[in-house]
Amino acid sequence: MENCKISFPRFGNYHIALEFLFTKGLGVEYVTPPPSTKRTLELGSKYSPDYVCSPFKYNLGNFIEAIENGANTLVQTGGVCRLGYYGELHEQILKDLGYHVKFINMSKADYQKPLTFYNEFKKINPNLSLKRISSALLAFLKMVASIDEIEDFVRQNVGFEVHNGEMEKLQDAYLEELKTCENKKDVDKITKKYKKKLKDVKVKKPKKLIRVGIIGEYYTIMEPFSNHFIEKELAKKGIVIYRWMNVTNSVLKYDGKKQKKVIKNYVKYYMGATSMATVYKAVEWAKEGFDGIIHVKSFGCTPEIDAMPVLQKISNDYKIPILYFSFDSQTSETGIQTRLEAFYDMIMMRKEQK
Ligand code: SF4
CATH class of the missing domain: 3.40.50.11900 (Rossmann fold)
Known part of the structure; x- marks a missing residue:
């Protein structure tokens, strides 16, 4: 789809995998929302109902910041709590604020029926090919698993490194390299490389x-x-x-x-x-x-x-x-x-x- 600049709320390091899915799988441009900051929360809080839980406020702040960075299509996820209603509310608030964006609400897809996701994705790119999205999806899932695996290792070891900051530097380099992946094979290669590098970092545990x-x-x-x-x-x-x-x-x-x-x-x-x-x-x-x-x-x-x-x-x-x-x-x-x-x-x- 021409001129589609899509964005999704910031959520840990998963934006890297999402960028892959949207660009390689759906063939659209992805606008990474800036990392959440005090400004994100202030923006989100200003236009949110006071008593709504803070993920709503952060997501709204992320959306506004993504629009400021050029996004014209926003995706909101579904969920098993009131998160399932957030998409509609966000869409209405953004409309009231005068932002003219397309909104894709994944709460309309059914987790039990993967084809409903395909239908939602088709709203983003009507020419979407099932083959292309399936292969990107495999690499995307691998990327998510890789991000989680690397984070688990860092979490359990970073407090004991002999030279402060080594693991964080490696993790940053890993995430940067992950952005260059073209397929699942690349993800495997990079994951293996950084798992080794992280294991080689000197740690001293009591x-x-x-x-x-x-x-x-x-x-x-x-x-x-x-x-x-x-x-x-x-x-x-x-x-x-x-x-x-x-x-x-x-x-x-x-x-x-x-x-x-x-x-x-x-x-x-x-x-x-x-x-x-x-x-x-x-x-x-x-x-x-x-x-x-x-x-x-x-x-x-x-x-x-x-x-x-x-x-x-x-x-x-x-x-x-x-x-x-x-x-x-x-x-x-x-x-x-x-x-x-x-x-x-x-x-x-x-x-x-x-
Ligand atoms: S689980 Fe649901 S209700 Fe709880 S903070 Fe998250 S979005 Fe809000």
């Missing part, structure tokens, strides 16, 4: 490792700006950080049966959005003897609010400390630092007594 797992709501846990770069802060303290929630685990390798089995003593009915996964990982990590768990969510996120009493029960049953963070547009940096420091001191003391 005998008594502190393990902390992060659980919580989909957007807040995966978009580092929205959680005030909590993983980086923990790494600075020499903590091994685990995070299960990513696109690979929650979508590509999703195993609902396993989750239900693990949480059967705590959850009887479906709780919505990411709350089942939140409980699932809390139970698993508590059983594995982790030193602590950090729960992150956006202010007003109902499914994760529902998970909190269950987490308190798990915390009591397994004597595992859980720290709760609820982020919104007013969250103070100092408050986060103080609570993280106190949490760290407490788990250190417990560790020494073991």
Whole structure:
């Protein structure tokens, strides 16, 4: 489709895979929204209903910034909470603000029926070929899995590198090189190369490792700006950080049966959005003897609010400390630092007594 400049809200490092999908698979230009900043949140908050959860505000800010950078077609995803209604609201707000853009709302596609996605994609490029999109999709999925795999490794090792900043530099170089991929084979090659490079980085780990797992709501846990770069802060303290929630685990390798089995003593009915996964990982990590768990969510996120009493029960049953963070547009940096420091001191003391 001529002149189509498409964009999707910023979400961790997945914009690289999305750029690939849109350019190689759909044959349209992709406008990467700038990384989320205070301005993004301020813009989004200014035009959003006050009490809406912060992913809505960030996404709206991303859309406005993408339009400023030339985007004329915006894509919003569907979701299993009120996220499913966000697309229509965003579209209306942007229209009221005088932005004339095309809006593709993926909540109209059915996750059980992949062909409905193809139909939505056809709205972007009516000449879309099934062969072309299928092959791009394979490379896209591989890219997503690769981004998640590399991030997992960094998360668990970056706090122990001998020369500060080495892993971050390598990760940045990896993401840059990922942008040059033409197909799945290229993705495999680059992933292999950087896995080796990262493994070669010198690390020094103490005998008594502190393990902390992060659980919580989909957007807040995966978009580092929205959680005030909590993983980086923990790494600075020499903590091994685990995070299960990513696109690979929650979508590509999703195993609902396993989750239900693990949480059967705590959850009887479906709780919505990411709350089942939140409980699932809390139970698993508590059983594995982790030193602590950090729960992150956006202010007003109902499914994760529902998970909190269950987490308190798990915390009591397994004597595992859980720290709760609820982020919104007013969250103070100092408050986060103080609570993280106190949490760290407490788990250190417990560790020494073991
Ligand atoms: S999971 Fe929670 S924070 Fe995320 S979009 Fe849904 S209600 Fe909002």
